Amino acid sequence: MATNILMPKLGLTMTEGTVESWYKKEGDAVKKGDIVCTISSEKLTHDVEAPEDGILLKIFVEELGQIPCKEPIGCIGELSEKVAEASAPAKEPALTEGQIQREVQVTASPRNKEVERIFITPIARKIAAERGIDYSEITGTGGNGRITRHDVENFVLTVKAASAATNTNAGQGLSGMRKVIAKRMHNSLQQTAQVTLHRKANVSPLMTFRTDMKAKLGDRLSGQLSINTLLARAVVLALKDFPEMNASYANGEHVVHEDIHIGMAVAVDEGLIVPVVKDAANKTLTKLAENITTLISGARSHTLSSDLLTGSTFTISNLGYAGIEYFTPILNTPEIGILGVGAIDRKLAFSGNKEIVEQQELPLSLTFDHQVVDGALAAEFLQCICTYLENPYLLLF
Amino acid sequence: MTRKITFMKAINEAMDQSMERDERVILLGEDVAGGATIEHLGNEGAWGGVFGVTKGLVEKYGRERVIDTPISEMGYMGAAVGAAATGLRPVPELMFNDFIGFCFDTLLAQGSKMRYMFGGKAKIPLTVRTCHGAGASAAAQHSGSYYGLLGSIPGIKVVVPSNPYDAKGLLNAAIEDDNIVMFFEDKTLYGIKEEVPEEYYTVEIGKAKVKKAGSDLTIVTIGKMLYVALEVAEKLEADGVDVEVIDLVTVAPWDQETIINSVKKTGRLIIIDEANPHNNTATDISSVVADKAFDYLDGPIKCICAPNTPVPFASNLEQLYIPNADKVFDLADELIADLKKS
Amino acid sequence: MQNLDMKKAAWIYEKMNDIRNFEDEVHRIFTSGEIPGFVHLYAGEEAVATGVCAHLTDADYITSTHRGHGHCIAKGCDLNGMMAEIYGKETGLCKGKGGSMHIADIDKGMLGANGMVGGGFPIAVGAGLRNKYLKTDNVVVCFFGDGAANEGTFHEGINLAAIWKLPVIFVCENNLFAEATPQSYSSASKTIAQRSLAYDIPGISVDGMDLMEVYKTAGEAIDRARKGEGPTIIECLTYRKYGHFEGDEQKYKAKEGPEKERADLDCIQLFRKEAIALKLLTKEQADEIEANSVKAIAKAIQFAQGSPIPRPEALYEDVYAD
Structure with a gap:
């Protein structure tokens, strides 16, 4: 029995995918695990592996063709096998006029293919x-x-x-990841009511805390205790306090999520990807640090599996490395909040006892969707993040 | 001075003037005068060619220059090659282009290659007049159009005039040319009349003529097919489609520049060729344009040709055989339909 | 007709030797692979080309066959240019673009060896038509083999020349074989000469190994042609020393009998003996001619070997006259 290669579903929001390119052609022998094609969703591109050894008998969806998730895009089997058997969806119950039904389905595949092929002079x-x-x-x-x-x-x-x-x-004239990003960013601005709040956090205590921790924990800290880690932890704690901010809103559906998955925007050569720290609420600072380090290096080397690139509920975007102060991050829809992080700045400030001290300030920019959240709540949420950052021992619990 | 004369008379006039200008020009062929050695005829021709195209020339130039040959195409065509190689400018007539098989060697293996084989030492100033074309109920062995066959041979030039003016000018140019020029006369055009200057003139070989400028669609034609294209253009004009009609005039070497420039402008090309459909001039033009103007094409190139059959005898079948406007609209519809503004 | 005097005899003897040496050398070199393509050697038939061409000037034309080296030399073509042409060199008579089968030199009245068997008949007729039309007394000699006699061009060409009384002499070199098939099998008529009856023109069969006989017969035919008395067919019975082409095993050749006797004749030696006997050549003169000929051919080979191959652009040149 031939086996179908299916359009994978990569994350909650993915409903359909595009076949970007086939690396095998019909008739080619493939081994289980061979990469047969690349697909893209709105968020990412993904290599699809052969589900078993055999011959690529048929390509149902040509390059640039779109098809819903879990539908067959090709099938693998032995040369003698009939493609039709594989292409007919197994879940479809045989109807009374099953014979006719089957024939219709068998011929449907190539016809769809024709429709998707664009003729242009x-x-x-x-x-x-x-x-x-x-x-x-x-x-x-x-x-x-x-x-x-x-x-x-x-x-x-x-x-x-x-x-x-x-x-x-949006995205026309672009291809691959660039096109995906273009569409997503454009849609984000089109479909949400974005407002960005700016404020700074005094992170002098945090930096001291970080230095102490590193000195004292040393080897036990396998990942680097970076600003990103500390920020992620602060955001997780704030989200626990403000569950309304851990939500998504799209296509008329507003969902407040129970689990917290933090997306960390990472720039790569082709554009931008957002690896996800899964279940971040249940991770200790140490685990978080390890996880983030692995994710970021994985993202840069393109070795992350696709499920680690989807499903975030809140996103952090850090442009501090480039000296950026404040900016207006665009929502990673359907999420309703994204935190932009700038570069730490050293300033002279009056301390509690009116002495002039050096203070390290971290500029933060929170974009939220005003459709589902009001400014006051968002402001409190941002303030809450600052509270955690300014009182770093709170991050431990 | 310009007056109206027929296609046939224009050709006759070109031979007359060329013979007058150059003593080396001689005519030979089957009954180009007719009645050789018949005492009571003397220098009077019995026929002047089977269609009368050479009428009056033997009377004027004598049987030394207007030479009746036996029915020996291989013999006299080869002799024409030999005479051309040794300094004359013969104008043999191959009565019907369908007889090419009898004398093909003399053109294919001898005349066309002589200059090349001899390292550039020979010149073959030879003009072969012949007639072609369906529409005269002359059936399969007297109606074909084989200019493409000859046009595929290096060393041979091929011209196919569509009107009296070009016929006269091209024939003069062919006789002046130091190469073998095959001059194709469509027998069904012999009677058409047009204004033609009396004086000697030439029409450039190798240059296509834009008969009607247009911006939406290019139609290239060979010989008589020009009139089909003009009919198509006129009908499309009513629909707001602006057709450019190009008369190829010379089949070999054909004018790539004019045609490619036109396709660059219009993006669409139809070629109408009365020859059989495979390996003919239309397919050659099509392939060159697809190659050199690919990025300008706004649709498939359509070759409207005769079917892959000999020419049938029955008139109704013969009319079906010859490309016409209906056939163009039928076969090239996908190239035309979306241009219509109405 | 010019009588065969000492000067003519020396010229003939020189050309006969040149042809034999040229062909013997080409035969030798061909096996070395230096010469591309295929060659058809004229050696053995020297008496025909020289005996006929001795009567011609540069203003007279000849058409030739694919066994054409002999006609070329007898018509006065340059040995260096010929050898270079066979080598496919730029300095060849045809710039290396014709080769052995298409050697030509129009300036010398040589209208080309011809790769098409029987291709020369109509061309010769055309050149004859030209001579007559221009009222010259120049003639055309159409050399052809016994094989070409069975092509349709033979009939059409000779018929045209006959009805128009053209100054064309059709010289058949009957070497008994068309490729590997005997003439006796291929031709319904016993001789080629007898076909002249059909065209009501003279047809003569001569011993092509006998230079004197060829010279005399050709001279008479050429004289008649110059006087406007029309064409003649001369059939010269001869024999080729080598095969149809180089590499021919020649299994068809007889090992004994009259054919073998003919094969053993050498027209050059026969002429040398006779010319010396008739005091048309001295022995010393003959020896000197032989020695010079060997040198001339060696020089031609050197010239060909040392010549450049054609420029790549030459591929595209000379297709059309400008």
Whole structure:
């Protein structure tokens, strides 16, 4: 019996995926674990492995084709096997007129494939490329439904006319991760009501605390006790205090999450990815430190499994390494909060007893979705984060 | 001075003027005069060619220069090659291009290669006149269009005029040319009349002619097919489609520049060629354009040709055989339909 | 017709030796792989080419066959240029683009060896038409083999030359074999000469090994042609020393009998003996000619070997006249 290769579901929010490229072609022999293709979701790209040894009998979804999660994108089996058996979804119960039903399904696959293939003339393709137009958005009026030069030119005119109002073509002209990011960022701004609050935390005690901890714990601290770790811990504790901030809102659905999964935005060559510290509420500072170190290095070396790249409930984005002070992070939708972290600044300040002391300040920027959270609550939440940072011993519990 | 004369008369006039200008020009072929050695005829031709294209020339230039040959295509065509290689400028007539098989060696293996084989020492100033084309109920062995066959041979030039003006100018140019030029006359065009200057002139070989400028669609034609394209263009004009019509004029070497520039402008190309559909001039143009103007194409290139059959005798079948406007609209619909503004 | 005097005899003897030495050397070198393609050697038939061409000037034309080296030399083509052409060199008579089968030199009236068997008939007729049309007294000699006599061009060409009374002499080199098939099998007529009856022109069969006979017969035919009396067929019975082409095992050749006797004749030695006897050549003169010929061919080989191969651009040149 041939085995289907399915479009994986990578995280709660993924409903469909795009086949970016096939590395094997029909008829190629594959071994279990071989990477057969790359898919992308809105959030990430992911290599799909062969589920078993055999021959890649059929590719159901061509490159750039989209299909819902868990649907077959190809199938593997022995040469003699019939593709149809594999491609017919097993969960579909045989109906009375099952015979007919089956035939319809068998022929449905290639037809879908045809629909997804875009016909475009050479000149139209060239113009679209020159102008950065994603021609998958264009309806072809030429023979065989192909997109002609006129179609592209008309499209340009229509888009120009409508561009001021709504640009529905985020990510066009881009590909891969860049396209995913473009769409996500664009959608985020389109679908939420983002407000950003800024304030600074006095982290002098935290820095002292960190130095002490490192000195005293030494080897027992396998991961580096970084600002990111301490921040993550502070955010986790604050989220426990303000569960309303550990929520998502999209497509008319508002969910307050019980578990806390912290996304840590990491810049990589291709763009930006957000590895996730799973179940961060139940991790000690030490575990958190270990976890974050592994995640970040994994992200930079592209070795993270896809489930570690999805499912965050709140995100932290740190631009402090570049000397940035405040910024307005964009929500990692459907999350409703993201914390932007700037560079620590040294300032002269009056201490409690009116003496001038050197104080280390950490600029923080909290973006929240005003659709579900009000400014007062968000402000209190940010203040709470600051409280934890300014009283570092609280981070231990 | 310009006056209206027929296609046939234009060709006759070109031979007349060329013979007058250059003593080395001789005509030879089957009954190009007719009635050789018949005493009571003397220098009067019995026929002047089977269609009468060479009429009057033997009377003017004598049987020494307008030479009736036996029915020996291989013999006289080869002799024409030999005479050209040794300094004359013969204009043999191959009565129908379908007879090419009889004399093919003399052109394929001898004449066309001589200059090259001899390291550039030979010149073969030879103009072979022949007629082609379906539409005269002449059936399979007298109606083919084989300019593409000849046009594929290095060392041979091939021209196919579509009108009296070009016919005269091209034939003069062909006779002036120091190479083998195959001059194809569509027998169904012999009667068309047009304004033609009386004086001697030439039309450049190797240059296509834009008969109607347009911006939406290019139609390239060979010979008589020009009129099909003009009909198509006229009908499409009503729909707001602006067609550019190009008469290829020279099949070998054909004018890549003019056609590619046109395709760069319009992005769409239809080629109408009365030859059989495979390995012909249309497919050659199509392949070169697909190669050199690929990024400008806004649709598939359509070759509208005769079917892959000999020319049938029955008139209704023969009319089906010849490409016409309906066929263009039918076969190239996907290239035309979306251009219509209405 | 010019009588065979001492000067002519020396010229003939020199050309005969040049042809024999040229072909013997090509035969030798060919096996070394220095010469590309294939070659058809003329050795053995020298009396025909020289005996006929002795009557021609540069203004007279000849058409040749794929066994054409002999005609080329007899028509006065440059030995160096010929050898370089066979070597495929830029200095060849045809810039290395023709090769053995297409050696030509129009300036010398040599309209080309011809790779198409029977290809020369109509071309010769055309050149004859030209000579007549321009009212010259130049002639054309169309050399052809017994194999070509069975091509359709033979009929069309000779018929045209006959009806138009063109100054063309059709010289058949009947070496008994068309490739590996005997003439006796290929031709319904016993001789090629007898076909002249069909065209109502003279047809003569001569011993092609006998230079004197070839010279005399050709001279008469050429004279008639110059006078406007039309074409002649001359059939010269001869024999090729080598095979059809180099590498031919020649299994078809007879080991004994009349054919073998013919094969053992050497037209050059026969002519030397006769010319000396008739005091047309001295022995010393003949020896000197032989020695010079060997040197000339050695020089030609050196020239060919030392010549450059054609420039790559030459591929595209000379397809059309500008």
